[in-house]
Amino acid sequence: MAPRGYDYIIVGGGSAGCVLANRLSENTSARVLLLEAGGKDSHPLIHMPVGFAKMTTGPHTWGFNTVPQVHANNREIPYAQARVIGGGSSINAEVFTRGVPADYDRWANEEGCEGWSFEEIKKYFIRSEGNTILSGDWHGTDGPLGVSNLGNPQPMTRAFVQSCQELGIPYNPDFNGEVQEGSGVYQTTIKNAKRCSAAVGYLRPVMKRTNLTVETGCLVNRITFEGTRATGVEYVQGKTVHTVRADSEVIVTSGAIGTPKIMMLSGIGPAAHLREHGIDVVQDLPGVGENLNDHFGVDIVAELTGHYSLDKYNKPHWAVWAGAQYYLFGSGPVASNVVEGGAFWYADKSQSTPDLQFHFLAGAGAEAGVPSVTKGTSGITLNSYTLRPKSRGTVKLRSSDPSVLPLVDPNFLGHPDDIKTTVEGVKISRDIFSQHSLQKYVKAIRFPDDSVRTQAEYEDYARQYGRTSYHPSCTCKMGVDDMAVVDAQLRVHGLDGIRICDSSTMPSLIGSNTNAPTIMIAEKASDMIRGNH
The missing domain is CATH 3.30.410.40 (Cholesterol Oxidase; domain 2)
Structure with a gap:
């Protein structure tokens, strides 16, 4: 039987994935599938603002620990990353900050990311923001992401x-x-005394769209290819292996740890590392999993x-x-x-x-x-x-088994x-x-x-x-140098039909919390994918 077909398959239901699911399904003729490894955001603590304190461990996280940190007393540091629809926006501390314009100007002027200067991306921050207090040149009031004062x-x-x-x-x-x-x-992503995650703000209002399918509990095995073109996704849901077809694009939105893992399992990454694990090389991209940057x-x-x-x-x-x-x-x-x-x-x-x-x-x-x-x-x-640490780390495969957690080394x-x-x-x-x-x-x-x-x-x-501040970034960075993984359109170098859209594409870490910048990246990506930029 032929695999089910969609125009867009979004791999990861975190902050970026929820934004893309909303924006791409605005076109009623576009068939959109969103896959999330975690479950639904039904636990009441997710929606209570104070619940953040109970969310840094437990069933809504992946349970990562770092490898021993050589410069931090060889400790294996807990490394909380979300495993639930809404991703980090469902379990974070709801702090709403963007960074300074110079962060984004550096992307555009020094790191080869044309179109990503602050003046060019500011409109996407404003489009996403539904601020109940602030307005004017720096803030939006009508966006899906509820922002308020305590x-x-x-x-x-x-x-x-x-x-x-x-x-x-x-x-x-x-x-x-x-x-x-x-x-x-701090201003917060809280609306009417409840957390406004990307799932709440972007996904929940459009769940009845007939052209949008959202599947949870889906562990992705790999992205499928014909030559250098991405054709779909293979994933496990329950005990069943599914293969779905992407007629237009696969968009990987699994975060700075999950995205490089999926890319490498799919044969995209440092060739020698892939061969160590018996993975056929689709594209030798040495920057996949490199450049890990965190606060x-x-x-x-x-x-x-x-x-x-x-x-x-x-x-x-x-x-x-x-x-x-x-x-x-x-x-x-x-x-x-x-x-x-x-x-x-x-x-x-x-x-x-x-x-x-x-x-x-x-x-x-x-x-x-x-x-x-x-x-x-x-x-x-x-x-x-x-805010702008100079240390760089890595994400490596521990195994070619998709159910095995990767090796995370922030090199703090x-x-x-x-x-x-x-x-x-x-x-x-x-x-x-x-x-x-x-x-x-x-x-x-x-x-x-x-x-x-x-x-x-x-x-x-x-x-x-010292510990993580939950802001891993830059492991599939955007740019034009030899370690860049995606171009300024977020297309994976050397491949067709596949983009990456999450914090992993940041060429350098933003000097602030990273949820709002990740949502901005997805807003801009949705326009690039639809040809509206």
Whole structure:
């Protein structure tokens, strides 16, 4: 029997995949199939903003660990990546930031990505954005992605922003406006007190389109080829192997870890590595799985003198009260994304744009594997990371078996410049906690404790406690050099009928959270695919 046919097969139902499924199926004559390895986003914690704290491990993630990190005390660091419809936008901390125009101008002017300057891609940010507060030249109000201010930031978040100002980091009401630097409360992808993931914003409203098919629980074995043309996808759903035909294009949207894995399983990647695993080479592209770039975050944690943070809601009677507030009024701590406040600032004041980002959490130990305070007490956390790390890592196959997880090596702190900037972030974090507005609530900074004083001790602390910030990128980068995998139209070099559209195509990491930039990439890709650009 001939395989089922579609015009477009989208491999991966994350942020980019949901955008493309919506935009490409706007043409009622285009048959669109979206394949997602994970399940539906039916778990209630996905939709509660505070649920992020429970989403960094468990059934909605792949369960990756890195290989031992040579420059981070040989630790195998948990590496949460989503395995659910909506991808990272269904489990992230809902922080909405874009980066600065210079990030995108670098893509266009220095990295061979014609058409990707900020002025050329700004309209796609605006098209995606449904901001309920901000408007004007920098914001959209009618887009599918709901963006809002937190209704009532936690008192500790307000104290954090005041402490930043006391340290000389000015207040910034809009990190996505003309100026990024400063401190403030993050805008979030929350709409009507619920998470607005790409699945909620883009996919759910169009699920009744007869030309759109969405399948979950689909593990992709490979992309099929006739010569150098992609012809379809082979995948397993349940215990059944399916093959589907793509009459126009296969578009791979499986993220910076999943996409290079699928490409290599399909015979596209470094030829020698493919042959090691007995995979026939369709196209020798040495850049597939190379250039992995991620933000290496380091947390500091303080114990408070009283129950002033979200930690008090770990107690049963407070948890009941919080649940009642949320279900009755859509407010209270359950409506918090936990990572409420933040800042963009400088380790190196000679830089033209910030080189550090901070995330303030109105609680301690919210994420799996992060240091916490003694049980029964309350705490706060401040995470910082180098915005444009110079270290580069890899994604490699562990096996030719599609069910086996790949080898993920971010090579954190592999470049000596990164540890210097990272340590400055930790020192500034400590200084923020020592300012009057926060210090009056702080009993003691527990991580790092008072024994950490010298540069070497700060470096040791960062190597022991640093972690991913969930922003892997650049493993199938766009560009024109020998390590580029896709061109400026996101078409895979040397092949026909196949594109890649996700954070893996970023030629360099954006200096911010990566969900909004990934959605922008997909919005632009949808126009390129349809010939509307």
